[in-house]
Amino acid sequence: MSTLPENKNPVRDNAMTVVATALLAAFLWWAEGHLDGYKIRIINLIAINAILGLSLNLIYGMAGMFSLGHAGFMAIGAYVSALLILTPEQKTAMWILDPIAPWLTGIHAPFLVSLLAAGLLAALFGWLVALPVLRLGGDYLGIATLGFSEIIRILITNLTPITNGPLGLKGIPSHTSLWMSYGCLIAALACVARLMRSNFGNVIRAVRDDEIAAKTMGINTYSTRVLAFTMGCFGGGVGGALMGNLITTIDPKMFMITQTYSLLMIIVVGGLGSITGSVVGSILVTTMLEWLRFVENPVTIGSLEIPGIPGMRMVIFSVLLIAVIIFRREGIMGMSEFSWDRLFSYRNRVTRGGGAS
Amino acid sequence: MRKLSLAVLICLFVSGAAFAADDAIKIGFYNCLTGQNAFGGQLELEGVQLAMEEFPEALGKKIELVVVDNKSDKVEAANAVTRLIERDKVSAIIGTYASGLAIAGGEVAEVGRVPVVATSATNPLVTQGKKYTFRACFIDPLQGAGAAAYAYKELGFKKAATLVDVASDYGVGLANFFKQSFIALGGEIVSEVRYQSGDQDFTAQLTEIISKQPDIVLLPAYFAEGAIVLKQAKELGAAFRFMGGDAMDNPEMATLGGDAIEGFLFTGFAYAPDMPNMNAVAKKFTENWYKKYPGKDPNANAALGYDAYLLIINAIKRAGSAEPEKIRDALEQTKDLLTVTGTTTFDADHNPQKDLGILGIRNGKKEFIGTIVP
Numbered sequence: 001m002s003t004l005p006e007n008k009n010p011v012r013d014n015a016m017t018v019v020a021t022a023l024l025a026a027f028l029w030w031a032e033g034h035l036d037g038y039k040i041r042i043i044n045l046i047a048i049n050a051i052l053g054l055s056l057n058l059i060y061g062m063a064g065m066f067s068l069g070h071a072g073f074m075a076i077g078a079y080v081s082a083l084l085i086l087t088p089e090q091k092t093a094m095w096i097l098d099p100i101a102p103w104l105t106g107i108h109a110p111f112l113v114s115l116l117a118a119g120l121l122a123a124l125f126g127w128l129v130a131l132p133v134l135r136l137g138g139d140y141l142g143i144a145t146l147g148f149s150e151i152i153r154i155l156i157t158n159l160t161p162i163t164n165g166p167l168g169l170k171g172i173p174s175h176t177s178l179w180m181s182y183g184c185l186i187a188a189l190a191c192v193a194r195l196m197r198s199n200f201g202n203v204i205r206a207v208r209d210d211e212i213a214a215k216t217m218g219i220n221t222y223s224t225r226v227l228a229f230t231m232g233c234f235g236g237g238v239g240g241a242l243m244g245n246l247i248t249t250i251d252p253k254m255f256m257i258t259q260t261y262s263l264l265m266i267i268v269v270g271g272l273g274s275i276t277g278s279v280v281g282s283i284l285v286t287t288m289l290e291w292l293r294f295v296e297n298p299v300t301i302g303s304l305e306i307p308g309i310p311g312m313r314m315v316i317f318s319v320l321l322i323a324v325i326i327f328r329r330e331g332i333m334g335m336s337e338f339s340w341d342r343l344f345s346y347r348n349r350v351t352r353g354g355g356a357s
Numbered sequence: 358m359r360k361l362s363l364a365v366l367i368c369l370f371v372s373g374a375a376f377a378a379d380d381a382i383k384i385g386f387y388n389c390l391t392g393q394n395a396f397g398g399q400l401e402l403e404g405v406q407l408a409m410e411e412f413p414e415a416l417g418k419k420i421e422l423v424v425v426d427n428k429s430d431k432v433e434a435a436n437a438v439t440r441l442i443e444r445d446k447v448s449a450i451i452g453t454y455a456s457g458l459a460i461a462g463g464e465v466a467e468v469g470r471v472p473v474v475a476t477s478a479t480n481p482l483v484t485q486g487k488k489y490t491f492r493a494c495f496i497d498p499l500q501g502a503g504a505a506a507y508a509y510k511e512l513g514f515k516k517a518a519t520l521v522d523v524a525s526d527y528g529v530g531l532a533n534f535f536k537q538s539f540i541a542l543g544g545e546i547v548s549e550v551r552y553q554s555g556d557q558d559f560t561a562q563l564t565e566i567i568s569k570q571p572d573i574v575l576l577p578a579y580f581a582e583g584a585i586v587l588k589q590a591k592e593l594g595a596a597f598r599f600m601g602g603d604a605m606d607n608p609e610m611a612t613l614g615g616d617a618i619e620g621f622l623f624t625g626f627a628y629a630p631d632m633p634n635m636n637a638v639a640k641k642f643t644e645n646w647y648k649k650y651p652g653k654d655p656n657a658n659a660a661l662g663y664d665a666y667l668l669i670i671n672a673i674k675r676a677g678s679a680e681p682e683k684i685r686d687a688l689e690q691t692k693d694l695l696t697v698t699g700t701t702t703f704d705a706d707h708n709p710q711k712d713l714g715i716l717g718i719r720n721g722k723k724e725f726i727g728t729i730v731p
Contacts, residue, residue: 041435041436096498154524157525157529158529160533168480170464248461310424
């Protein structure tokens with residue numbers, strides 16, 4: 001069983017965290033000025049996928065609830081945020097099928113408020129769903145949450161006066177800069193790390209590993225799971241809002257089950273139950289798919305010309321995924337976490353000639 | 358082994374990066390080459406490649422097509438267009454199938470100031486208020502209005518019903534546009550019934566529709582469910598006719614629906630390989646297609662890919678330059694350009710004013726009935 005390692009040297013560790021954050025900030029500042037839009041977009045996506053992966057990991061990896069409903073909560077977040085930051089003129093121009101609900105036209109909020117609202121509303125829906133559904137367990141929970149996510153999508157498709165139905169929303173004013181997405185990511189990382197270090201973290205892990213034993217210890221397992229699920233949904237809502245804001249357009253089709261699958265892929269590759277794993281998985285999945293695009297280009301080796309085969313990168317990517325699952329079944333990070341302690345002790349081991357663990 | 362595979366990988370990467378010729382005009386192509394819409398995206402690519410063989414040059418320079426897949430995914434679509442603009446520095450872009458993806462790509466192109474010609478994205482929002490986005494296809498309201506006009510004016514039907522898949526954005530959208538136009542013309546919608554993708558039994562819905570006695574029922578479904586609906590309607594003895602959209606245009610219809618599809622009508626693009634009175638471009642397209650892809654029928658997607666390429670080449674020639682900004686201006690001026698799916702003139706919203714094709718099933722075979730201007 002894994003827990004976050006105890007803090008043996010808090011002063012050094014805090015200092016290292018500050019330094020690392022400063023380095024990240026310096027990198028972002030440099031990236032903003034020097035990298036092209038394509039690379040900046042990918043770097044943004046890494047942060048957003050990491051937030052989404054982290055929130056699903058909280059539900060699935062850390063609390064052990066197999067949920068397939070994350071796309072639904074992302075959809076709620078994305079729509080709430082978009083509807084809050086679109087201008088009244090944009091709204092009236094876009095609703096072609098049915099006129100927009102009058103109360104909706106005037107509602108407007110700054111981006112950060114809309115992010116918070118997105119998270120809160122997704123959490124509210126998550127809570128409402130969790131109350132009945134978390135009485136189920138295992139596969140049944142997966143099916144129930146999948147059903148909920150589909151219901152959300154169908155509601156969005158058909159509630160035309162509020163969501164513009166199948167036409168979707170476009171022209172969402174873009175606020176997702178590197179600072180915004182990484183700010184949110186760091187906030188999310190700090191919250192989840194603190195949470196998992198607290199007693200509540202121990203409780204969550206106890207419920208996941210052995211529910212009956214946890215019950216015997218006097219833990220209210222049901223309310224613990226409801227709380228963890230609701231917090232995961234909050235993250236899903238914020239992530240969905242950021243994602244919609246980055247591509248500046250959303251529609252119901254975007255939140256199909258495949259969206260949940262790609263998040264599952266991130267956390268399974270990174271490591272179920274690991275905060276670090278969510279970030280590592282996000283970096284890997286997001287950059288690999290883009291980087292592998294070159295295999296689809298036509299290639300000339302000497303006089304031999306090979307035409308590009310579309311879909312080739314997916315084949316290679318799948319092989320890589322299979323390799324990860326075969327050689328590291330528990331994902332790249334497993335359940336372990338990055339910590340300064342581990343890093344330093346690893347370095348010491350290496351400099352001493354390694355061997356002992 | 359490890360070293361060898363690494364060497365191969367490096368070779369691939371280096372040669373992959375160094376393939377570009379300098380004095381060519383680059384046109385980007387992003388589309389659903391994999392994922393759930395791959396069927397349409399592949400055909401559009403084949404259409405573009407056919408057009409490229411016919412017109413390989415412009416302004417004395419070779420045209421180079423940079424093909425990027427978007428995996429039928431919105432995030433990937435935005436990535437793909439960013440990549441085409443920032444990395445490959447293309448002059449213009451063609452793509453894509455599926456409106457949601459075209460909107461995502463269009464938003465990026467707007468910022469990057471490169472013109473995009475969407476192939477088969479029919480959602481009106483794709484070009485609304487966009488300076489750099491154009492499209493080769495008609496828009497959903499036109500299809501809805503055309504179906505309504507044909508049913509009301511040509512067939513004289515006054516009472517209509519709709520049977521819609523609530524989970525399908527395409528179906529909900531098309532039914533709404535049909536409803537608006539049909540009511541505006543003076544018709545009456547007597548019943549609006551819903552079902553959900555994957556349903557197999559439609560008898561309850563059909564019984565309700567039969568009790569309201571409409572003249573025609575709009576069925577904006579995909580062919581698999583559409584065929585089952587038609588079959589069950591026939592078994593229940595329904596007296597009304599059915600009308601569908603372009604998604605029903607599939608050879609599988611006859612196999613699935615049997616003789617129940619007789620008399621079924623649907624709207625679509627004004628092109629079919631066996632249509633009478635084909636225009637010169639369409640004729641040439643059909644001939645060349647069968648030469649290049651023998652044994653495979655061209656469909657509307659292939660034709661739209663071909664048309665999108667023609668639109669861009671034509672604009673480059675008129676602009677006399679491969680600068681994105683100038684191509685955009687020339688595209689906007691496109692007037693009466695003969696393309697496979699009719700003549701193309703862009704309106705203020707960059708949508709081509711095109712005829713709508715009315716097709717039907719007679720004696721078990723698809724038949725091109727005519728065109729209608731809604």
